[in-house]
Amino acid sequence: MKKNLFSSAQALNKSFAERIVTLLKQGIENNGRASLIVSGGRTPQALFAELSETDLDWSKVVVSLADERWVETSDDASNEKMVREHLLRGKAGKATFVGLKTEAENAEDGVASCIEHLSQIPMPFDVLILGMGEDGHTASLFPCSAQISHGLDRDNQDAYLAVQPTTAPNWRMSLSLTALLNSRQVFLHLQGDKKKAVLDQALAGTDEFEMPIRAVLSNTDVELMWAP
Numbered sequence: 001m002k003k004n005l006f007s008s009a010q011a012l013n014k015s016f017a018e019r020i021v022t023l024l025k026q027g028i029e030n031n032g033r034a035s036l037i038v039s040g041g042r043t044p045q046a047l048f049a050e051l052s053e054t055d056l057d058w059s060k061v062v063v064s065l066a067d068e069r070w071v072e073t074s075d076d077a078s079n080e081k082m083v084r085e086h087l088l089r090g091k092a093g094k095a096t097f098v099g100l101k102t103e104a105e106n107a108e109d110g111v112a113s114c115i116e117h118l119s120q121i122p123m124p125f126d127v128l129i130l131g132m133g134e135d136g137h138t139a140s141l142f143p144c145s146a147q148i149s150h151g152l153d154r155d156n157q158d159a160y161l162a163v164q165p166t167t168a169p170n171w172r173m174s175l176s177l178t179a180l181l182n183s184r185q186v187f188l189h190l191q192g193d194k195k196k197a198v199l200d201q202a203l204a205g206t207d208e209f210e211m212p213i214r215a216v217l218s219n220t221d222v223e224l225m226w227a228p
C-alpha cells in the first residue's frame with residue numbers, strides 16, 4: 001500500500017485535489033467522460049471544498065456515492081446533501097450527480113433502481129475515495145450487519161446492496177465489494193491517529209468479516225491519504 005502521510009489536513013487536501021483532477025482529466029481524455037465516486041462522513045468535507053474550486057471540465061464528470069443513508073436528501077444524515085453542499089458547487093457545480101436515494105420506501109426496494117442508474121456512471125470508476133470507520137467498515141459494508149457476507153461475496157455481481165448496520169443508525173445503500181474493486185484508482189482518506197491505528201490493525205490481520213476494509217486492501221492497490 002502506498003502511504004501518503006501529510007503534516008496537515010490542509011496540505012493533504014491541496015495535493016489530493018490535484019491528484020484527483022489529474023486522474024479525472026486522464027479519464028476524460030481517454031473516454032470522453034470520467035467518474036468520481038465519493039464517500040460520506042466528516043473526513044471528506046474540506047477536500048470537497050478544495051476540489052469544487054479546482055479547474056477541470058466538470059461538465060464531463062459524473063459524481064456518485066460509495067454509499068448512502070436511507071433518509072430524505074434534505075436530512076442532515078444524507079450523504080447526497082453533504083456532497084451537494086460541499087462538492088457540487090463553484091466550478092464543480094457543472095458535474096452530473098447520480099444519487100442513490102430513491103423514492104422507494106426502504107433501501108431493499110431501492111436496490112433495483114440504483115442498479116438501473118449505474119448505466120449513467122462511466123465504468124470502471126476513474127476515482128474511488130473511501131473512508132473507514134473505527135470498526136473497519138468502508139462504504140456501508142459494516143462488519144456488524146447481517147448483509148456483510150453478501151456485500152463481500154466475490155460471486156455477487158450486483159453493484160449495490162441494502163445494509164442495516166446494528167451499530168449505526170439508518171438503513172444504507174452500499175456499493176458491493178465487486179463494484180468497489182471495479183475502479184481504476186482507489187484512495188483511502190483518513191484523518192487522525194485513531195484511524196491510523198485502525199488501519200494498522202486491518203493490515204495486520206486477514207479476517208474480512210471482522211474488518212471489511214481488508215477485502216479492499218487485499219484485492220486492489222489502494223493509496224492512503226492521511227493527515228493528523
Ligand SMILES: O=C(O)[C@H](O)[C@@H](O)[C@H](O)[C@H](O)COP(=O)(O)O
Pocket residue numbers: 039040041042043044066067068069079130131132133137138139140
Ligand atoms: O456514509 C458513510 O458513513 C460512509 O461513507 C462511511 O464509510 C465513512 O466513510 C466512514 O464511516 C468514515 O466516516 P468519518 O469520515 O465521518 O469518520
